[in-house]
Amino acid sequence: MAQVTAPSPARPVEVELRPAPPVDLGRAARLGLIGGVAMVLVAATGIVGTFQTRLLIDPILPLGLLFLYLLAFAFGWMAGKPPAALEGFAPARANSRNLVAGALAGALGGLCVGVLAALMSTFDLRGVFVQLSPQLLEILTFGLPLGAAIIAIVAISAVAGAIGAGVHLLPIRLKRSLLPALVWVMMFALFTDLVGQLFAGLSAEFLTDFLFTGRGGALTIVGAITVFIVVFVAYWLLGGRETTLRGRIEAMPRGQRTRFSLIAAAVILIILWFVPKVMGPFVSQVLDTAGIYLLMALGLNIVVGYAGMLDLGYVAFFAVGAYTGAILTSPQSPAFTPQLLLIVAIPFVMIAAALAGLMVATPVIRMRGDYLAIVTLGFGEIARILFNSEWLAPIFGGAQGITNIPDLRIGPLQLSTPQDYFYPIFLVVLIAAYVTYALQNSRWGRAWMAMREDESVAEAMGVNVVTAKLSAFVVGAVLASFGGALFGAQIGSVFPHSFDIVVSVTVLVIIIVGGMGSVPGVALGALVLIVLPNLLREFSQYQFLFYGVLLIVMMLTKPEGFIPSKRRAQELHADELSQDAWLDIYGDKPTTDATTTEPPR
Amino acid sequence: MNDGSRGTPILSLRGVNTHYGPAHILKDVDIDIYPGEMVCLLGGNASGKTTTLKTMLGYVKPSSGAVFLEGENVNDWTTARRVGHGLTMVPENRRLFKRMTVRENLEIGAYLRHRENHGADYDRIFEMFPRVKERLTQRAGTLSGGEQQMVAMGRALMAHPKVLLMDEPSMGLAPLLVAQNFEIIDQINEAGTTVFMVEQNANMALSIADRGYVLQTGRIVLNDTSQGLLANPQMRQAYLGELEN
Numbered sequence: 001m002a003q004v005t006a007p008s009p010a011r012p013v014e015v016e017l018r019p020a021p022p023v024d025l026g027r028a029a030r031l032g033l034i035g036g037v038a039m040v041l042v043a044a045t046g047i048v049g050t051f052q053t054r055l056l057i058d059p060i061l062p063l064g065l066l067f068l069y070l071l072a073f074a075f076g077w078m079a080g081k082p083p084a085a086l087e088g089f090a091p092a093r094a095n096s097r098n099l100v101a102g103a104l105a106g107a108l109g110g111l112c113v114g115v116l117a118a119l120m121s122t123f124d125l126r127g128v129f130v131q132l133s134p135q136l137l138e139i140l141t142f143g144l145p146l147g148a149a150i151i152a153i154v155a156i157s158a159v160a161g162a163i164g165a166g167v168h169l170l171p172i173r174l175k176r177s178l179l180p181a182l183v184w185v186m187m188f189a190l191f192t193d194l195v196g197q198l199f200a201g202l203s204a205e206f207l208t209d210f211l212f213t214g215r216g217g218a219l220t221i222v223g224a225i226t227v228f229i230v231v232f233v234a235y236w237l238l239g240g241r242e243t244t245l246r247g248r249i250e251a252m253p254r255g256q257r258t259r260f261s262l263i264a265a266a267v268i269l270i271i272l273w274f275v276p277k278v279m280g281p282f283v284s285q286v287l288d289t290a291g292i293y294l295l296m297a298l299g300l301n302i303v304v305g306y307a308g309m310l311d312l313g314y315v316a317f318f319a320v321g322a323y324t325g326a327i328l329t330s331p332q333s334p335a336f337t338p339q340l341l342l343i344v345a346i347p348f349v350m351i352a353a354a355l356a357g358l359m360v361a362t363p364v365i366r367m368r369g370d371y372l373a374i375v376t377l378g379f380g381e382i383a384r385i386l387f388n389s390e391w392l393a394p395i396f397g398g399a400q401g402i403t404n405i406p407d408l409r410i411g412p413l414q415l416s417t418p419q420d421y422f423y424p425i426f427l428v429v430l431i432a433a434y435v436t437y438a439l440q441n442s443r444w445g446r447a448w449m450a451m452r453e454d455e456s457v458a459e460a461m462g463v464n465v466v467t468a469k470l471s472a473f474v475v476g477a478v479l480a481s482f483g484g485a486l487f488g489a490q491i492g493s494v495f496p497h498s499f500d501i502v503v504s505v506t507v508l509v510i511i512i513v514g515g516m517g518s519v520p521g522v523a524l525g526a527l528v529l530i531v532l533p534n535l536l537r538e539f540s541q542y543q544f545l546f547y548g549v550l551l552i553v554m555m556l557t558k559p560e561g562f563i564p565s566k567r568r569a570q571e572l573h574a575d576e577l578s579q580d581a582w583l584d585i586y587g588d589k590p591t592t593d594a595t596t597t598e599p600p601r
Numbered sequence: 602m603n604d605g606s607r608g609t610p611i612l613s614l615r616g617v618n619t620h621y622g623p624a625h626i627l628k629d630v631d632i633d634i635y636p637g638e639m640v641c642l643l644g645g646n647a648s649g650k651t652t653t654l655k656t657m658l659g660y661v662k663p664s665s666g667a668v669f670l671e672g673e674n675v676n677d678w679t680t681a682r683r684v685g686h687g688l689t690m691v692p693e694n695r696r697l698f699k700r701m702t703v704r705e706n707l708e709i710g711a712y713l714r715h716r717e718n719h720g721a722d723y724d725r726i727f728e729m730f731p732r733v734k735e736r737l738t739q740r741a742g743t744l745s746g747g748e749q750q751m752v753a754m755g756r757a758l759m760a761h762p763k764v765l766l767m768d769e770p771s772m773g774l775a776p777l778l779v780a781q782n783f784e785i786i787d788q789i790n791e792a793g794t795t796v797f798m799v800e801q802n803a804n805m806a807l808s809i810a811d812r813g814y815v816l817q818t819g820r821i822v823l824n825d826t827s828q829g830l831l832a833n834p835q836m837r838q839a840y841l842g843e844l845e846n
Binding site: 450458459461 | 658660679680681684690696698699705708709712713715
């Protein structure tokens, strides 16, 4: 028996698929209680009360209660979701048991709210929870007596949960038409200003008058039904086709695909050209802000996503860019007033940012992970405190900042409105996106990634980690400084308090939520985290609460971000896939020999 | 020792002492590696084998003594500069860049040769390891241990090393793969690359190496040809698994 044999390759064994496990009602109950806690928290933080004044669909659907029962719907959806297909098991089919699970989860969630209502009517909880007011009780109980109200709450939640679970029972084509239709109705109802502005910009105000109760009013029932039908029909027709758009693009021959992407890029550019003209000053302002954050996110993406260095003080470079631009262009700058044109000042802004990047990076070169994060966090605060200090006030103006920053002028073009600024900001964003993308596939990019993976081995391959780290910091700093300079010019003034830690955190959240290392992901992240909260006035008060919730949900369910780079997507889900083969939910051994099962490639 | 005929050593340590803080790791270590040789460094755990490699590559600076590369004192050189002058390492446990593809791993190997054409290098590596060619677009972390070893060797060869440093090439591999691996190291050496190998598997290492050093608690205690070491009673007892008789 001395002979050594290679492990025999996995034999193609005919394995009888075992029936899928049924939906777990215990899990549904647990989800229901978690949902209940979430619903109680939504009430206790005042979200229900604040949002209640906003009518989504006039006159039947106030946002506050809808929000509450959407949670019941969501947890019902989760509870009724058939378990994921595992190797060796038949795919699960949804049936009435799924509905029961959804209803159970919803009812338990509703029960928690009912208990809250009972507590509120018995005790005065406002000493601890300011928001638990009699008005809220009135909203929660629909003005009914307590017993009837609890029954109503539980019943509504159960129905919402069952509907949520029912989504899994729908045929796929119906599901793919119904859900987008509902989402679009929600969007029309939530973004009334945006939609109204869009119609006004396109000289189609008659649509506003038809769908809404008036200019700036809520969606009418007729409007909601119209939007629903239009979207539903459109998706139904699209859903009937055999191939997806993406599939057809991928099937194109190479030359045709290049041509197609060029045309698509041209169309997008043309649309971008008209966006500020159609959308007016308010939306343009929001987009400008998003563009500046996007620019910073692209820069931080290089430092964190590519080179793997967690920089929590990134705002420092944004501030350096803004202040350098302000000092060089503003006549009000305290110490030094060259009053350059911003376009002329930009090279100096870049140099200042690069120097700041080197200054921060040099002492932290030998630090990794947590240490690096803490030290950069400190640097971010140091920058803000220095700009704010009395000591440096003769240069930076202290708390008064620097005002009177002239608007950007390019040749004969004098920019002034938010619509004007949209163009330079997005031009720089496009350049930054291109640079990021090109770096990814370059020798530098590979060196950064190798360093992120294993610093000392990268060094043994000849990568000079000192230069690599410094260059990542400098590239990141320069991108942020562009954002800063444009920000200063657009706002017309810079103050130290614009550069606090929240900016760093927001930028980091954008790249985490969007997808670290992925340019389209970062763009979507900026859209979701900057544009949406600014357009939804009701939400702005709870902006950071939603960031937190979004981050937790993302980390639990989609840690690679909305649009991940391919690498990270594989990395974060490879483990799950390979676990499938080993997972043994019945507690007995699978019929095939598990030791010969290789993880899927 | 009749070293006189062999010319200048390609890599040598002269009187090297290395400290980690107060801990004295390497004590007066002298190692000479001549062009074309295969030399192994044997020793038990914590004898200072890996520190020797780190000193050679410049991760650790010797507190006294010096590292010479082709006769030049390189104590003040960065690791990257030493790599540029022909030192390359295959690290312990392969340590591939797991999230990068096999091709990207190989390209990083040729990081300092970016102006040259790598076509011939790829061909050579594919000839040596046909499996690597099939796996080019796959992430290195998904490969089996044996395949990872192949990529790690390929990655090092992409640098065109004059001296290939190997840290425990047998670590964590099945016996069959260890044998294959040593065969390939032998081939690489036959093709003209100098090899310096750190190993615990003394039998295996001495079967292909020309000479060997034995390190014990930071001191070179034995230094002989492979045949000499294999015959040495002290060596047989301590490292070749033979009991006193």
